Amino acid sequence: GAVVSQHPSRVICKSGTSVKIECRSLDFQATTMFWYRQFPKQSLMLMATSNEGSKATYEQGVEKDKFLINHASLTLSTLTVTSAHPEDSSFYICSANSASGGWTDTQYFGPGTRLTVL
Amino acid sequence: AQTVTQSQPEMSVQEAETVTLSCTYDTSESDYYLFWYKQPPSRQMILVIRQEAYKQQNATENRFSVNFQKAAKSFSLKISDSQLGDAAMYFCAYRSAKTGNQFYFGTGTSLTVIP
Numbered sequence: 001g002a003v004v005s006q007h008p009s010r011v012i013c014k015s016g017t018s019v020k021i022e023c024r025s026l027d028f029q030a031t032t033m034f035w036y037r038q039f040p041k042q043s044l045m046l047m048a049t050s051n052e053g054s055k056a057t058y059e060q061g062v063e064k065d066k067f068l069i070n071h072a073s074l075t076l077s078t079l080t081v082t083s084a085h086p087e088d089s090s091f092y093i094c095s096a097n098s099a100s101g102g103w104t105d106t107q108y109f110g111p112g113t114r115l116t117v118l
Numbered sequence: 119a120q121t122v123t124q125s126q127p128e129m130s131v132q133e134a135e136t137v138t139l140s141c142t143y144d145t146s147e148s149d150y151y152l153f154w155y156k157q158p159p160s161r162q163m164i165l166v167i168r169q170e171a172y173k174q175q176n177a178t179e180n181r182f183s184v185n186f187q188k189a190a191k192s193f194s195l196k197i198s199d200s201q202l203g204d205a206a207m208y209f210c211a212y213r214s215a216k217t218g219n220q221f222y223f224g225t226g227t228s229l230t231v232i233p
Contacts, residue, residue, distance in 0.1 A: 032219055038161075043209060043223045091161060097219050105151050105213060107221055109163035 003027055004096050006110035013084055014118055021079045021113045023094030029074040030096035034107060035067070038091045050077050074099065084117045091115075120145045122212050124224035131200045132232050138185075139195045139227045141210030149215035152186065152193045157226075158206040166208070169193065171215070197229075205231045 003026040013019050023033055032051050036044040048069050050056040056069035066088075068080040077096075081088055091114055095107040121144045131137035143152070154166040169177045169186050176184050181198045197204055210224040 034221075041228075043225045044163075046220065049220065093161075093163065095163070095221075103168065105215070105219070106153065106165060106168060107213075107219075108165070109155075111160070111162045 002098055002106075002108040004030075004094065004108050004110040006094055006113050008113060009111060010114045010116075012116045012118065015085050016083055018080055018082045019084055019115060021081075021092055021094075021115075023077045023079070023096070023110050025075045025096045025098070025108075028096075028098045028108075030077075031074070031099040032097040033071055033077040034095045034097075035069060035077075035079050036093045036095070038093060038112075044093060047079075081115065084115070086117045089115055089117045120147075120212050120214070120222045122210055122222050122224040124208075124210055124227050126227045127225070128228045128230070130230040130232055131197070131204075133200055133202060135200055136196060136198045137200055137229065139197075139208050139210075139229070141193045141195070141224055143191050143193065143210075143212045143222075145191065145212065145214075147214055147216065151213045151215060152184075153211040153213070153221070154182070154184070154193075154195045155209045155211060156204075156206045157209065158203075163209075167195065200231050202231050202233060205229055 005024045007022045035047045047062045048056045048058045050071035058064045071077040093112045095109040123142045150171045152169045156164045167179045185194045207226045212222045
């Protein structure tokens with residue numbers, strides 16, 4: 001139980017285009033989902049926290065107009081990188097808190113999305 | 119904000135031996151949760167073990183166990199009978215039980231298992 005999927009796993013796009021990444025909780029309802037960015041050989045950097053049906057809370061330094069987050073249902077959150085540039089290339093990971101099933105205090109992570117902006 | 123420190127950027131262990139990864143944290147709270155996650159080369163974050171601060175008993179999961187010292191704010195992970203598949207980055211994480219569900223991660227320890 002408590003499985004989180006992400007799609008796509010890998011995406012390459014041209015500079016200036018927008019990219020949408022989906023995060024789904026497959027066998028539980030997620031009250032809260034988190035989006036992280038991870039640079040090579042570094043820890044996870046929290047970008048934003050999203051609760052179903054409300055606006056995401058962004059961490060300091062993260063541009064909310066560039067990284068659009070939508071948490072439309074208890075099983076789906078999306079991160080859209082708008083007008084992507086090469087410096088946005090990174091590994092993006094989502095996680096979810098379970099409202100039921102698994103430990104409700106634990107974050108369950110998706111497999112991540114490798115974004116490369118040319 | 120709480121801080122989590124992993125002072126060992128890299129560790130290595132011989133296959134079948136035991137290794138201990140250290141983690142310390144700073145908090146003024148009494149009620150919280152601690153976690154160890156493993157991130158293998160696939161980059162998938164996998165929950166290894168979890169500890170509730172109000173429990174004195176150390177958590178164990180098969181070959182993985184923790185040494186939780188609340189007064190010292192220490193939360194080390196012991197891996198017994200190390201296997202090649204244990205090679206990964208290991209992250210220690212802290213979560214408050216009261217002030218929200220954000221995780222605070224350490225900087226990670228890269229574990230190499232030598233055959």
